[in-house]
Amino acid sequence: MTSAPSHFNSPSAERFPVVVVGAGPAGLTVGNILRAAGVDCLVLEAGTREFVEQRPRAGVIEEWAVRGLERRGLADRLLERAERHSECEFRFDGRAHRFAHTELTGRHHWVYSQPLLVTDLVREYADVRGGDIRFGVRDVRLHEPDSDRPAVSYTDPDTGERRLVHCDFIAGCDGPRGVSRAALPARARTSRHDYGIGWLALLAEAPPCADRVLFGMHPGGFAGQMPRSSRLTRYYLQCPPGDDPADWPDERVWAELQRRLRAADRPPLTEGPLLEKRVLDMHDYVVEPMVFGRLFLAGDAAHLVAPIAAKGMNLALNDAFLLGDALVAHLAEGDDSGLDGYSARCLRRVWEYQDFSRWLAEIFHGVSDGDSYRAGTTLARLRRLFSSPAAAAAFAEQYLGTADTY
Ligand SMILES: Cc1cc2nc3c(=O)[nH]c(=O)nc-3n(C[C@H](O)[C@H](O)[C@H](O)COP(=O)(O)OP(=O)(O)OC[C@H]3O[C@@H](n4cnc5c(N)ncnc54)[C@H](O)[C@@H]3O)c2cc1C
Known part of the structure; x- marks a missing residue:
């Protein structure tokens, strides 16, 4: 002052x-x-x-x-x-799992x-x-x-x-x-809270492979797809904090995205030029x-x-x-x-x-640090979203910000 x-x-x-x-x-x-x-x-x-x-x-x-x-x-x-x-998708264990939040709540995410x-x-x-x-x-x-x-x-x-x-x-x-x-x-x-991880934030001049957000939980690290428009897609790749974007040439980026977001019954990602590449130290x-x-x-x-x-x-x-x-x-x-x-x-x-955000960070990153106990509990949480209506409703409320009072 x-x-x-x-x-x-x-x-x-x-x-x-x-x-x-x-x-x-x-x-x-x-x-x-x-x-x-x-x-x-x-x-x-x-x-x-x-x-x-x-x-x-x-x-x-x-x-x-x-x-x-x-x-x-x-x-x-x-x-x-x-x-x-009206939905997002979790990818883990090599499969895609659709989460239809609008069916549960009647509410949408807007992009x-x-x-x-x-x-x-x-x-x-x-x-x-x-x-x-x-x-x-x-x-x-x-x-x-x-x-x-x-x-x-x-x-x-x-x-x-x-x-x-x-x-x-x-x-x-x-x-x-x-x-x-x-x-x-x-x-x-x-x-302040530091997650101790980095995300490589990418903006691709390419259409999303599906008109929904994708969350990929992979032993090699988290990857995400966030559609922005019919010709622009944001992607994220978990990386060490402080990583240099120069160490991520386009071929490496696309190979990691394809690997971490692969699902048996889904087409590969649509690749294109990368307009933005920056490392965020997550905090x-x-x-x-x-x-x-x-x-x-x-x-x-x-x-x-x-x-x-x-x-x-x-x-x-x-x-x-x-x-x-x-x-x-x-x-x-x-x-x-x-x-x-x-x-x-x-x-x-x-x-x-x-x-x-902290809860979701545990889901996103829990399978990738080599700790088999943490990976086991993370996968249990993920499966619960698709087997327990109460867990699904709680997730949808937080994901969409629809609680009656804050
Ligand atoms: C990669 C990425 C993806 C994101 N995705 C999402 C998402 O999907 N959904 C979501 O809700 N949020 C998302 N966010 C977060 C979101 O972008 C920010 O929370 C949002 O921009 C905050 O808005 P703001 O107005 O508070 O601040 P800002 O958008 O940062 O605006 C602050 C403004 O102040 C100006 N300024 C700075 N210093 C001065 C100064 N000294 N004098 C005068 N002006 C100054 C800056 O130039 C800027 O224009 C994302 C962030 C990042 C980095």
């Missing part, structure tokens, strides 16, 4: 009720909710518009999150273009890539709702977020000048490496509380969940719905209840999803 700069009372300083730092799914959703209610806000983003609209990451959105976007007028294009998945969602949200915020968004800003600093006079400063990318913006609230939506986490006071508690963290004075954290700035269960963007959207609505209630109606309960309400779903 940085204290007020000497030009704190500068006449050139601007004022907005809310400054949102970061134009990812969380920040853009908060901005859109505020604009729809006629609340002025400023979104500051370090990347260019092209960069944020093209950065490939998530793709799976839960149905409650789609409905939340729809209620706020943010899902028109998503509803036209997204695919709906819409993060770049498409971010593009829609930027367009709605800036071009339709007339919101102020400044791309490419440098050296953003938060000033006195713990006080009732917070401010944010940044360097204008065109002029090189420092700009100061006074505000009532700062929404810290700038992800894991942003300034909001760096500005947390000493009393912030960060709980989670949670910052508690998510509020420090006038700084409200949302999304990955507050909690990271490794992409094991495809939950991070969903949590970012949940935070954004709660924060956007709470800020509107406070600023437009003087109702503080949403802001007062914000952190506790977010954290209930956050911890549920963290727990599911």
